[in-house]
Amino acid sequence: QLQESGPGLVKPSETLSLTCSVSGGSISTSPYYWGWIRQPPGKGLEWIGNIYYSGITYYNPSLKSRVTISVDTSKSQFSLKLNSVTAADTAVYYCARYYYYDSGTYYRYFDYWGQGTLVTVSS
């Protein structure tokens, strides 16, 4: 299971911080990356980035300058920081498990998702 947590309201120009807690399995399992995806109200999904338990990260080029994803294996958590937020960053933020590679085969899809958490950017 994956569960997002963090403030539901962030002021413009500040930093959005969210944490995803992973339970029912190890975050250090090799076939998986861990990802963040967001969805503005009434709109489609947008990939933010993925992280491997070793700390390797991949970011959406359009958000890369403002995003940091980190992992804490001791707590089975990974986190998202998005700085200099504006109203355009208002969205439901999902964390998800990315099935990457296993036993000689690439998979590359999100197999488990958290329930999502709404973050509103407003003063």
Added chain:
Amino acid sequence: QSALTQPPSASGSPGQSVTISCTGTSSDVGGHNYVSWYQQHPGKAPKIIIYSVSKRPSGVPDRFSGSKSGNTASLSVSGLQAEDEANYYCISYAGGSNLVFGGGTKLTVL
């Protein structure tokens, strides 16, 4: 990278079949066999229904199928049921560990 192009809406009557397209480029859909499809009901998280273009995870009905031709991937739903009414999204690997998402298609069961 640019988003994948999906039709905003699709519809069909119960029992009919419907196909949703997902068009990209040779750098994403056309260049890799890692297109996945997700079903999202209102207020819920997306759920995987197709991966690697045409493979179904266990538990997904065989009414759902996927295919690809050139730079366009397709999701087909046969024997439409009321519970299939949802939003559907495609995602493609785009090389260099980048991912690109489709804009989503709202499927209405008439």
